Amino acid sequence: MKEIVSSGYSVWIGEKSLTKLDFLTYSKVAILVDENTKRNCLYKLPKFDNCTIIEIKSGEEHKNITTCSFIWEELTNNHFDRNSLLINLGGGVIGDMGGFCASTYKRGIDFIQIPTTLLAMVDASIGGKLGVDFNGLKNQIGIFNNPHSVIINPEFLSTLPENELKSGFAEVVKHALIADKNLWNKIISTSFNELIWKEIIGTSIQIKNKIVASDPFEKGERKKLNFGHTFGHAIESYYLEKGTPILHGEAVFMGMILEIELAQISEENKQEIKNYILSNFSLPYTPKKSNLYQYLINDKKNKEDKINFSLLKNIGDCSTDNLLKLDEL
Numbered sequence: 001m002k003e004i005v006s007s008g009y010s011v012w013i014g015e016k017s018l019t020k021l022d023f024l025t026y027s028k029v030a031i032l033v034d035e036n037t038k039r040n041c042l043y044k045l046p047k048f049d050n051c052t053i054i055e056i057k058s059g060e061e062h063k064n065i066t067t068c069s070f071i072w073e074e075l076t077n078n079h080f081d082r083n084s085l086l087i088n089l090g091g092g093v094i095g096d097m098g099g100f101c102a103s104t105y106k107r108g109i110d111f112i113q114i115p116t117t118l119l120a121m122v123d124a125s126i127g128g129k130l131g132v133d134f135n136g137l138k139n140q141i142g143i144f145n146n147p148h149s150v151i152i153n154p155e156f157l158s159t160l161p162e163n164e165l166k167s168g169f170a171e172v173v174k175h176a177l178i179a180d181k182n183l184w185n186k187i188i189s190t191s192f193n194e195l196i197w198k199e200i201i202g203t204s205i206q207i208k209n210k211i212v213a214s215d216p217f218e219k220g221e222r223k224k225l226n227f228g229h230t231f232g233h234a235i236e237s238y239y240l241e242k243g244t245p246i247l248h249g250e251a252v253f254m255g256m257i258l259e260i261e262l263a264q265i266s267e268e269n270k271q272e273i274k275n276y277i278l279s280n281f282s283l284p285y286t287p288k289k290s291n292l293y294q295y296l297i298n299d300k301k302n303k304e305d306k307i308n309f310s311l312l313k314n315i316g317d318c319s320t321d322n323l324l325k326l327d328e329l
């Protein structure tokens with residue numbers, strides 16, 4: 001089992017990481033699951049005395065205040081006090097929402113993140129961003145707060161649908177491209193099915209952890225993590241509005257392809273990145289740029305009416321605050 005120390009908490013990675021749950025001393029424990037993690041993941045956890053299972057429906061459409069009310073009600077009805085623990089067993093939806101509920105219940109109880117999707121393992125469970133969607137706006141209500149710990153068992157990925165696995169991998173590719181050329185070389189020289197998840201997840205988390213530790217509130221360095229996400233979020237919104245939502249990672253892969261065109265990197269590097277993505281992942285069609293303008297002009301990161309991009313300087317290096325007008329895209 002490997003330990004990565006983050007700001008004030010540990011991330012445990014490996015098949016034995018769940019044994020960390022054996023040493024907890026809380027008055028009560030609740031485990032937040034959805035129907036998929038209840039079926040596929042819950043039985044792998046140790047049995048706790050005084051344990052309440054809180055089940056919610058899966059999906060981003062349930063990441064809202066109504067579901068939070070249900071979670072707070074369950075904690076209240078089962079007399080959870082401030083020495084209680086909430087374990088969030090699931091993908092980014094469960095982690096973001098469960099972490100938010102725990103952080104606000106009685107002004108905050110401890111929570112442990114046990115991510116069960118690749119996206120949640122390498123991205124959502126690291127960095128302390130918690131929250132829910134509100135009035136159609138993603139992550140509109142939330143806070144920064146750190147968990148007691150994060151426990152990552154790559155074996156959970158065995159039941160994850162392949163499209164979800166590949167979608168989560170977009171964030172691994174992003175981490176490699178913005179910060180670690182060695183990881184990029186490993187990725188492009190290994191067939192997707194032969195990647196060793198424990199290693200890939202560990203390296204990917206180390207990259208995010210280092211960036212987040214240096215800039216917890218996204219004033220500078222942390223903006224690098226937005227690479228691929230400016231166009232990516234616009235593409236995600238475009239498909240959502242059309243009524244045919246796509247996976248976050250699919251949008252991020254397309255966003256990375258569009259954003260490398262704006263970067264000052266060699267043609268050879270651009271081709272290498274595009275070839276790798278397009279030959280390994282089947283993506284929906286990329287909307288015309290003009291169809292994305294309405295979303296880009298509303299991007300939270302914009303400054304002086306310009307769109308704010310994080311762009312590659314090289315493979316393994318990234319610059320932030322590149323401000324471009326729509327007609328420069």
Ligand SMILES: NC(=O)c1ccc[n+]([C@@H]2O[C@H](COP(=O)([O-])OP(=O)(O)OC[C@H]3O[C@@H](n4cnc5c(N)ncnc54)[C@H](O)[C@@H]3O)[C@@H](O)[C@H]2O)c1
Nearest residue numbers: 036040058091092093116117119120123124129156159160
């Ligand atoms: N906090 C952050 O820094 C951060 C970063 C990135 C994304 N996010 C958030 O993460 C969310 C997306 O997370 P996600 O991609 O994990 O989606 P998700 O939580 O919706 O999970 C995807 C699907 O996989 C199912 N599932 C989960 N684990 C499974 C398993 N082991 N076996 C079978 N099925 C399983 C879930 O039930 C769900 O249907 C978004 O809400 C996004 O805003 C947060």
